[in-house]
Amino acid sequence: MSTKALRLGTRRSRLAMAQSGQVADAVSQVTGRPVELVEITTYGDVSREHLAQIGGTGVFVTALRDALAKGEVDFAVHSLKDLPTTQPENLVLAAVPVREDPRDVIVARDALKFTDLPRGARIGTGSPRRMAQLNAYARSHGLDMETVPIRGNVDTRIGYVHDGELDAVVLAAAGLSRIGRIDEVTDFLSIDTVLPAPGQGALAIECAADNASLIAALGELDDPFTRIAVTAERSLLAALEAGCSAPVGALADLLADGQIVNEMRLRGVVGTPDGTRMVQLSTTGPVPETHDGAMALGRELAAEMLAQGAAGLMGERAL
Numbered sequence: 313m314s315t316k317a318l319r320l321g322t323r324r325s326r327l328a329m330a331q332s333g334q335v336a337d338a339v340s341q342v343t344g345r346p347v348e349l350v351e352i353t354t355y356g357d358v359s360r361e362h363l364a365q366i367g368g369t370g371v372f373v374t375a376l377r378d379a380l381a382k383g384e385v386d387f388a389v390h391s392l393k394d395l396p397t398t399q400p401e402n403l404v405l406a407a408v409p410v411r412e413d414p415r416d417v418i419v420a421r422d423a424l425k426f427t428d429l430p431r432g433a434r435i436g437t438g439s440p441r442r443m444a445q446l447n448a449y450a451r452s453h454g455l456d457m458e459t460v461p462i463r464g465n466v467d468t469r470i471g472y473v474h475d476g477e478l479d480a481v482v483l484a485a486a487g488l489s490r491i492g493r494i495d496e497v498t499d500f501l502s503i504d505t506v507l508p509a510p511g512q513g514a515l516a517i518e519c520a521a522d523n524a525s526l527i528a529a530l531g532e533l534d535d536p537f538t539r540i541a542v543t544a545e546r547s548l549l550a551a552l553e554a555g556c557s558a559p560v561g562a563l564a565d566l567l568a569d570g571q572i573v574n575e576m577r578l579r580g581v582v583g584t585p586d587g588t589r590m591v592q593l594s595t596t597g598p599v600p601e602t603h604d605g606a607m608a609l610g611r612e613l614a615a616e617m618l619a620q621g622a623a624g625l626m627g628e629r630a631l
């Protein structure tokens with residue numbers, strides 16, 4: 313077997329570097345080959361516009377995929393929630409490793425919990441999905457708070473709280489954990505309050521579809537349960553014809569009877585960013601045994617959500 317270094321294409325953000333570094337170590341373990349990080353700048357990193365305005369999905373992903381397609385790098389690591397639901401034919405997701413905590417969290421001033429934020433609190437998030445669910449919760453529980461659109465990397469967002477500009481910001485637990493800032497979380501938001509983005513907390517390791525030996529090696533890092541769960545979540549997203557910046561939350565989890573995992577539950581939500589209208593549904597059944605089974609589960613839940621008017625809540629839909 314070759315001992316030549318494998319080239320891992322990565323964005324330069326602290327989060328991307330952290331997760332690429334962690335995957336690089338794991339890949340090096342399973343392949344016995346050194347892994348070298350190759351930094352690539354993506355449009356999403358340089359643009360100052362709001363993500364929703366740049367529109368379309370996958371702004372962070374295109375440059376990495378171009379580098380893969382040109383053979384400049386051997387594989388890439390993506391946050392699964394940032395990946396468009398359509399898979400290019402020349403590339404494959406060789407592994408979806410075990411998912412981290414999928415929940416959203418808040419980092420608030422004075423160690424405040426979400427429900428203890430004072431009247432008029434300003435909570436920063438650029439995500440229509442987070443806005444929709446936080447505003448809906450506030451509305452139904454008589455909390456008086458305002459969601460404030462922000463963007464920027466994780467460090468920038470936490471900075472708004474330290475500056476005193478905002479009372480709190482909403483982030484993904486997984487991202488904070490990967491960059492070593494999980495200790496700054498002041499409250500983990502319950503799944504019943506905020507469903508995460510489809511695929512949140514999971515990574516995807518992608519390489520060229522014709523590189524059979526690399527696909528086999530990277531496959532050692534795949535977690536079949538995570539893959540089934542995120543496949544169902546992403547199928548729901550695709551069937552709603554929504555993109556990664558749409559107000560769609562989804563989570564598939566396994567229900568266990570004692571030690572025996574016997575069912576999977578898929579939950580989905582769509583809402584208007586002001587939280588006035590929501591469609592939230594869930595379905596529970598046998599754990600799908602195949603990719604097609606997981607896809608079908610997502611499509612079925614999406615069909616029920618569409619029947620309840622989900623399409624009308626999504627605003628401009630992704631192409």
Ligand SMILES: NCc1[nH]cc(CCC(=O)O)c1CC(=O)O
Pocket residue numbers: 391392393394466482483484485486487488511512513514
């Ligand atoms: N939207 C950007 C993004 N893409 C992936 C993560 C980290 C969490 C993950 O990998 O699911 C984040 C940061 C965040 O949402 O707080």
